[in-house]
Amino acid sequence: MKNLQKLKSIFWILAGNTTYALAITVFILPNGLITGGTTGLALFFYHQLGVPIQAFVTVFNVAMFLLGAAVLGKKFALTTVISTFYYPFILSVLQGIPGLGKITDDNLLAVIFAGLLIGAGIGVVIRMGASTGGMDIPPLVLNKKLGLPVSVTMNVMDTGILLLQMVFSNKEMVLYGILLVLAYTGVLNRVLLLGRAKMQVKIVTEHFEEINQAIASQLDRGVTLFQSRTGHLKRDGYVVMSVVNNRELVQLNQLIQEIDPQAFIVIHQVNEVRGRGFTLKKEYD
Numbered sequence: 001m002k003n004l005q006k007l008k009s010i011f012w013i014l015a016g017n018t019t020y021a022l023a024i025t026v027f028i029l030p031n032g033l034i035t036g037g038t039t040g041l042a043l044f045f046y047h048q049l050g051v052p053i054q055a056f057v058t059v060f061n062v063a064m065f066l067l068g069a070a071v072l073g074k075k076f077a078l079t080t081v082i083s084t085f086y087y088p089f090i091l092s093v094l095q096g097i098p099g100l101g102k103i104t105d106d107n108l109l110a111v112i113f114a115g116l117l118i119g120a121g122i123g124v125v126i127r128m129g130a131s132t133g134g135m136d137i138p139p140l141v142l143n144k145k146l147g148l149p150v151s152v153t154m155n156v157m158d159t160g161i162l163l164l165q166m167v168f169s170n171k172e173m174v175l176y177g178i179l180l181v182l183a184y185t186g187v188l189n190r191v192l193l194l195g196r197a198k199m200q201v202k203i204v205t206e207h208f209e210e211i212n213q214a215i216a217s218q219l220d221r222g223v224t225l226f227q228s229r230t231g232h233l234k235r236d237g238y239v240v241m242s243v244v245n246n247r248e249l250v251q252l253n254q255l256i257q258e259i260d261p262q263a264f265i266v267i268h269q270v271n272e273v274r275g276r277g278f279t280l281k282k283e284y285d
Contacts, residue, residue, distance in 0.1 A: 009128045013082050014090075019121030020132060021091040027114035029095075030102030034177040035118075036158025038064075038134035040165060047168040057134075064137040071141045079130030080137075087132060111176050115183025122184070123191025126150065135161075151189035155181055193271055199249045200270050203240040203256060204228065205263035211240050214255050219248055243270065 027033065034040060042056040061084065069077035094100060104110055122132055131137050139153035158181040166174050205211060212223045225238040244252055249267070256263050 009079065009130075010082065012124050012128050013079055013130050014086055016121045016124035016128070017083050017087045017132060018090050018094075019117050019124070021087060021094050021121075023114045023117035023121065024091060025094040025100060026103055027110040027117070031104075031107055031110040032173065033107065033110060033114065033180060034162065034165060034169060034173050036135065036161040036177070036181055040158070040161040040177075041135065043169075044161070044164045044167070061134050064134055067141060068131065068137040071144060072137075075129055076131070076140075079128065080133055083125060083130055083132045107176055108179075111180045112183060115180050116187055118180075119184035119187025120191055123188045123194075126188075127192060149189070150192065151185045154188065155185040158185070198243050198245055198270055200241070200243050200268055201249070201252060202266040203263050204230075204237075204265075205240065205256075205260045206237060207260040207263070208238040208240050210259050211256060211263070214259060215240070215242050215252065218255060219244065219251060221248065 028035060034043075038057055038060055041060070042051075045051040045056050065077065065080060065084065068080060104113075122136060125132055126136070126140070131140055135157060136154070138157065139148070139150045142148045142153050143150050159178055162174050162177040162181065165177070203211060208225060212225065215221050215223050219242075221242050221244055224241045226241060227236070228239045229236050242252070253265070256265060
């Protein structure tokens with residue numbers, strides 16, 4: 001089972017890197033677009049200080065890899081090695097395929113579709129506990145140490161790198177680059193939350209015990225009861241709180257309406273839920 005899980009993780013890491021490389025091959029390079037990341041930082045140091053791009057990228061990637069291994073663990077290091085060697089390989093393979101190249105002259109279209117592919121590719125790799133290396137690693141470290149969202153940190157860093165390139169690059173291409181960063185970090189955030197977002201439901205009702213038992217027996221979900229007092233009539237009671245997925249939300253609404261059509265219900269989305277029934281297996285007495 002563990003070996004199957006490892007193979008699955010490796011497959012998705014390879015798929016994510018392939019998607020990333022496809023975006024570079026089809027949209028970024030043919031249209032002369034610029035991006036943030038390690039390459040963008042290397043371009044700045046090359047133009048300002050004369051540091052060779054390949055040397056900077058090599059040293060920077062090794063430094064970031066060591067940082068990631070120290071902070072994020074051995075598993076992260078091993079899976080990131082896969083990206084480090086596979087990405088340049090698949091990029092060269094895709095660039096060598098005849099006919100696989102520029103498919104649009106519209107830079108805006110190129111930015112949009114490149115953003116979709118890059119965001120999806122990086123998102124899949126990060127969900128597997130790895131990274132594509134380089135500038136992808138600092139946001140992961142900051143996320144673990146300070147709890148900062150990966151997509152937001154990546155957005156800020158890449159935008160800063162693009163602004164640095166205004167010193168020597170075409171100003172319009174820098175603006176396209178910033179738009180690209182906004183596009184792929186938005187998609188990245190969606191991919192990271194995909195399947196993890198749940199719905200939290202709070203129910204104010206006089207039939208709290210019936211609803212409590214119905215949720216446990218019919219939906220097989222946990223329930224928490226909060227003591228409450230109504231503001232107008234000062235009636236003591238309980239608020240029923242439960243977390244369900246989107247499919248179960250419809251069933252929960254029907255269940256509540258059957259028991260108490262007058263119930264007051266508050267529903268809002270939560271980005272991630274951890275614990276028994278979600279990230280841990282359910283246990284039964």
